[in-house]
Amino acid sequence: MNIVKWFHNKLFSRIRLREKLFIMFFFVAIIPLLSFVYYSHQTIKRELTDQTYANMATSLEQINLNLESKLDAYSKISSTLYMDNILRAYLIRDYSEDMGLFVDAYQYFNNTIKNVLTTNPGIQSLTVYTRNQTLPADNVYIKRWDSKFEQSHVYLSLANTFGDIRFVTQQTESGGIPTITLARLLNYDKYPYGILTINIPESDIYSLMAQESEDKSIFIVDAEGNIISSKDKRMLNMNLKSFIRDEFSESLEGKFNDRFNGENVFVAYNTTKFGWKIVSVIPYQSFMAKAQAATARSLTIALLNIFLSALLIYTASRIFTKRVEYLLKMIRRVEKEDFNVNMKSLGHDEIGQLGFAFNKMAKRINKLITEVYKKEIDKKEAEMNVLQAQINPHFLYNTLASISSLAIQNGDMRINKMVADLAKFYRISLNNGKNVLSIHEEITLTRYYIAIQQVRFAGLLRVHYNIEETVLPCPIVKLSLQPLVENCINHAIWDDKQGINIVIKAYRDGQDIVLKVIDDGMGIPSDELKEDFKMSGYGVQNIDHRIKLTFGNDYGVTFFSKLGIGTAVQIRIPG
Template identity: 45%
Template structure:
């Protein structure tokens, strides 16, 4: 959930403050102390601009300008070809990058398995839906120029969301057929109007695998046309750069004066572009122009043109001198002003970085002495304040921790496990004596449940015990809801010997039973235990009524919505025990079901 904060700024009225002689003398005395950091800004700029003045005049003495019309023309030809090569390399690199990105999806075995599997029931493809809705948006977040990623599938048993997964028939026929004909190779298309706000380039390729007889889908990536425009916009100074397709259709150009959608409507040069690469002269509207072009690997062409009068614009010797000297002076001045600004603001930036560390809760500061001016005094005072705040936080934390531990010990001391077990045993014996076998079974399940959940006051149990706990809990609930609870277990028993904090599964099983059953047929609940990337995953999946995004958000923010152990409560306990990378993740869709994933470390826990 994003939170927006709006800050209102009033207009600041200028305030005139008369100088105070005593205050001025004090400031001056502070500036006297220290080295360069305490010098007045006037002196700093004096020395810097002195260098700036000496440098251009020194270069002017050794500078000489001599060139001819042919030399300038030849240099311009070389520059244009160099620009063409650079643009070609940049465009090829960007297209290759997205090709490699599509290859990563093409080679994704898990994605291939999800897309090519048959789904008999809706909740079976919940994992596939969750995987795709996590994978594709993450790629778009990492690549801001991706307008969309879509997989067109011919698997009619797979649920489509009209965003990331669609059916094959929804892809326009020309592009669909080209992608299928390419047999896994990449093909490209582009928007007809390159000036449109949503103009984009589409990369498409069919998805297939050697063990499958037919392609199982087509992958498309919509790339913002600004991706190509950014590669050529800086090269439009006195020349024009165009990227066109095989028919002359404009894909991108820095020349915003072009109103036609085809380059050949502006420049009748179709025959001259017949070769793969080349250069030529042409007279357009009475003006002689120079053209150079190159063909990309996908058949598109990069065309650069420049009028001849631009090639000869630097023949005036005096103008060339002024331009060069001015450029050098500006560059030198800019560089030195930048260095000056950095020197002046460096200490402020260091102090700001330390303030941001404190803002994030990190009080391990490393502020070195910064002199005795106002910034130096401020850094010293801030460092001292941070130490005091850290000390206060530590004191409060220790007190709260001791208080909570005392409350927990008091609560557990009130529970007498032996009295509870003996009482349940007496009830069980009485039930057998009276022939009340359902009561006998329920009491036995209840005794086993509390034996694990209490666990002599310890919070760490074996995963096998946690699984047995929910088995006993479900057995009790099955008596309450006969023929409605359909449990399925997919457990890696090699992980039974690992440890976990207790009561992390039962709250979610209880939520399925109390809130997810929507008809007399009951509910299917799948409990999974598996190893994933060095961690242990516990999953609870149901095909109940599911939750909307708003309901899920409310559930994640509450602490008392599940049998006293809310979702946030379970998540907080896991993060407190193992760290922030572990915890609870939920995914739900109304009418399909809910999936809960609990991640804990593989390493054994200790009862700390």
Template identity: 40%
Template structure:
């Protein structure tokens, strides 16, 4: 069954495949999106709001911690003030208290000026010789000892204790920072510091809640320290929300019902034991989820209609161009490489048609190039065969001249003709165009000996040869033209002559011959002219002939390289592949 369906689809035209593909790609998402879009959106929004709420609380807690740290540092200034300690512990039975009042009033007054958050600073003391001023200085009496915070501060050993929020005589909500004054070297407590702080300063740190969200600061027992609805201050948050204390934790989020609404709740703790609580109703963000799901559903319904129209248009455009390409491919198949595409665009099909057109042109060029090279190679072989006819006659003639020179006792003529005969005998190579590296070296040595007879002491030629390369195959007569060029064009001092080094070595899997001389060299213009002539594969002689033969036999990566500077000499590199005979 599956195989039949697969074969049916494969046999459909591309246009029908496009059409069916677009239709199914549009209809199927509608079903899935209709079923899952709302739940997915709901889940994502809950996770997003949860993360946002936790990040928000983290920032709020950081701000609150900094604010409380400011209050704590202000209390530490008082806690560590030795002058204040001395005034609070002084026996005023016989001494005047005026200096103490003046110092305390000035010191505490400056603290209030520098810290607007603090509404009052009071020190409770059991030094009854220092009279109470009912504002900055008060005595520890039985009413104070009955306060809940009194027992707590006594066991705090000088640490900061924060009290619950209450409404003061001015109708403002405040909370207290209390601290036992037992610092110094007197060895006993000398008072209790109480700093009264405006609750509004804490609320300003959380007063950024949306309409359907709530934020609270509560103490370790759940008593509300600060919130939007001031009537809830001092009330217990767990009773207001009708939840257990264990419900609120620092890990993750919780769901609760509050005032008939489902709420998402996040809670985080502060270092002093307080907690910050953030609540937001689900309806505040799920309403948007419902609207989003409805909007998405409408978009996809529209997409189905649009897909039907676009499918028809796009499939028509695509298949039309494919049909054009098929026709051009058949032309190439029949041997006609002159293909051309018009108005195919710049998409994948357009790029494919352009690439196919370029490929056809390249294929045509390569076929013509290979054909031309084969013709040139055959012509070169014919030239070599033609050249070998003359050496046969010349060799026989040289043998006769050598015999006559020997009869006439002319040793130099005999030696030169003998060497020349050996040179041509070896160069004939039984009609072959390739022979061993060792044969090429031997042929070169014959030529050099002939030239030494002519130039005598003006030639100083040395060989630097890698003997392991002797059995590799190379075209014949590739060194002689360059040595001849060095001798004929390089000698510019008849007394000094010329030094020529002939090198043979292997490099990167290739055979390299070098002919290096210290002759007259050439300037850049002349060198460039020679190199330009070498780049042509047309018929040529000497240096150009060697370069052309190498490239015809082995390819463009091989051939001749020439480097030269005027009055400094010339270096020629002949690069060949390593081929065994």
């Protein structure tokens, strides 16, 4: 322990960061590398043997999934045609009375089947065999269900299937490459009216395992052991038991040792849900040779890596520390409140990302300082505009009190009520110079304004309130509702006899509060909506601007109107 402590205090702590990184990285790279070479030499054969079995099982499982997926896709195509009511109607229709009817039928047959063949290029052909003697057969898509067909392997495989799918292997007419046929009995209420066959070429099945068969032999065999698909096409339709002894157990998967073409081999197999087996055969020598070559390569690469590691570690330590020093220099500039930092790119690794994030942070801080300063100026200007718009309310309030006294002395209570309502209106709007009051106060202020206007318009204003009590204590920007009601009165009345209805609503919408002023007046043409957004007094745009300054850009005013129907203005504020 004393030696380690002396080494750290006297030597290691005094050298530069670059040399420290070089020493640490060198030992971290070299010691595991030498240990790995030694360990690999001892265990590579055993590990490779186990891995070979695991890879074979994985490969078979993947091929199994792909094969089942492909066969399921073809099964779904057959189910679509099986459930096609139009196809069934055309197949069972009686065409003896009017042979011209079959033209529509063939147009549907051709469109449907060509669409299937176009979207599924792996299908070689698709045919429907029909018993309907009145329907002409084109011997391409529609063929006769005759005695010759009933002797075929396809027809015999459908005995007692009642609409279930069967996969049948058979030779093509050319006698060359075998074809896999999906066969399905088309029946309706247990009445068979046709047989659907979908022919799939062997090459479509082999493509699922073509890439896997480079260093091994893979076969797909049916339940009887006949080879359905193989890399060696000469083995197709031959029985696999002729080449490998039958050790396939009743289990769905397994493995065993055997001889194939005079070589010792590993054999692994898997079984699909359709009863087919996928068999993989790999010679011992194919992976044992790789084990020997891998050991030799590991020794060569290890020696080369020792040299390259020393060179690369030294270079990396220089690059690493150089960028760290540059980043530290920029940090010290920001520490001195110099936020105009424009760092050069430090790459795309963690240090580069750190430099990018630091540069972005410095610019963001600078931008936020500017935005906060500007926002405060805008807020002060908005508050000043509100105060200026109140037309010296102190003087006006005192004057109104005098007018009210004169009205009482002269017995004119109508004028007294108007003046009293106007005084109460300005008392609330003054609000000690504050820009925010409660929704209850804002609605009360609006009521006083409406009371004054109802005296003027005498029965033409019909105002309805729908206010949730839970929103009344919540804050709102002063003079938000009253200008909207003023717009209704000044611009919406189009009939001096009928007047208008005004509805004022306030309710919660999730985490927000929504206030609406709705009228059934004349409405606004769509081409005038933008200009109307700025109209009258403070205007809708002014209200929207003040709400955004107070509560943020997620809130504000929205405007809806339709000519001849009416106008609705909505205010959204946080709850």
